Amino acid sequence: MLTRRLALGAGLAALAAPILPARAAAPFRGGQTAGWYRFRLGAFECTVLSDGALDLGAPHPTFGGSLVTAEQVAAALRDANLPTDRLPAQINCLAVNTGRQVVLLDAGIGASPAFGPGAGRMAETLAAAGIQPAEVDLVAFTHAxxxxxxxxxxxxxxxVFPNARFAMTGADLDFWTAEANLALPEPLRTLVSVTRDVVLPRRARFATLAPDGEVAPGIRAVASPGHTGGHVCFHVESExxxxxxxxxxxNHHVLALANPAWPFGFDADPAQAAATRRRVLDMARTDRVQVLGYHFPFPGLGHIEARGQGFGFTPSPWQWG
Ligand SMILES: [Zn+2]
Structure with a gap:
């Protein structure tokens, strides 16, 4: 006999029946695709090329040093809904096709495992973006x-870029390839040693870039020392x-902006770096110029605004076509 209770049960069972027929589940595939983002800047075609992300480990003392406590750094990350136990740093390189030349601004970390397996994706990113490495005419570096x-x-x-010439400031070129600096403590010694292996065999292809010099028509360096002695930004302008x-x-879209005075562990001269950080961010805010943050969330494009005692970052809307 069909009782009301049984009828109700049968109805629930029908509701619980799977919508899709049973078959073998697809395996989890893992991995991540290479990221690139293309946009027009006047007559230039620009492409942000992801080299993946660095794993910088614990956020403190890398950010804040002895100026603040680990809890202050964790609180700042928590407020921004970011993880407090690790510090991923994206790597956003920029290819600028001026119509006459392809200029790459910074080249990523390459095959080095020093900062985890998430980095070193440039080759697959270039392929995905349809840029032949042999097309790159010039690689200019913000620093070494x-x-x-x-x-x-x-x-x-x-x-990787067989036809490219290279441009780097003399201060960085000299410091990071100096034999005498192999006597520096770690991690500086390793940075110098590997940079010597990379740069010196191709030294004749390196031009010395003046800290405010022209890289190519429409692209010029902007002196911004502190992170390294010869660090430069690049100002790109077309039409x-x-x-x-x-x-x-x-180096971080929240920590470094909200607290520009906080030292960053890899800054060569923390006081000079902090003064430069405030000056450059303030210039970007005042001029309302779009910025690209090398280690900001991909693709790293946005604007700087005043926020509290420091600054905030608003990502640019994605541009299609
Ligand atoms: Zn960096």
Missing amino acids: HGDHSWGIVDGAGRD GQRLLVMGDVA
Whole structure:
């Protein structure tokens, strides 16, 4: 006999029946695709090329040093709904096709495992973006640190950009390849040693970039010392549209902006770096110029605004076509 209770049960069972027929589940595939983002800047075609992300480990003392406590850094990250136990740093390189030349601004870290397996994706990103490495005419570097310069060679030490010339400030070129600096403590010694291996075999292809010099028509360096002695930003301008490629002036879209005075562990001269950070961010805010943060969330494009005692970052809307 069909009782009301049984009828109700049968109805629930029908509701619980799977919508899709049973079959073998698809395996989880893992991995991640290479990221690139293309946009027009006046007559230039620009492409942000992701080299993946660095794993910088614990957020403190890398950010804040002895100026603040680990809890203050964790609180700032928690307020922004970011993880408090690790510090991923994206790597956003920029290719600028001026119509006459392809200029790459920073080249990623290459095959070095120094900052985890998430980095070193430039080769697949270039392929995905349809840019032939042989098309790159010039690679200009904001500074010599490995996550910006080592990407010009592959894991076997071969050229990634066979036709490219290179441009770096004399201060960085000299400091990070000086034999005498192999006597520096770690991690500086390793940075110098690997940079020597990367740069010196191709030294004749390196031009010395003046801290305010022209890289190519429409692209000029902007002196911004502190992170390294010869650090520069790049100002890119075409038909009145402008972009400020900030390099490592500010290394986190929340921590470095909200607290520009906080030292960053890899800054060569923390006081000078902090003063430069405030000056460059203030200039970007005042001029309302779009910026590219090398280690900001991909693709790293946005605007700087005043927020509290420091600054905030608003990502640019995605541009289609
Ligand atoms: Zn960096």
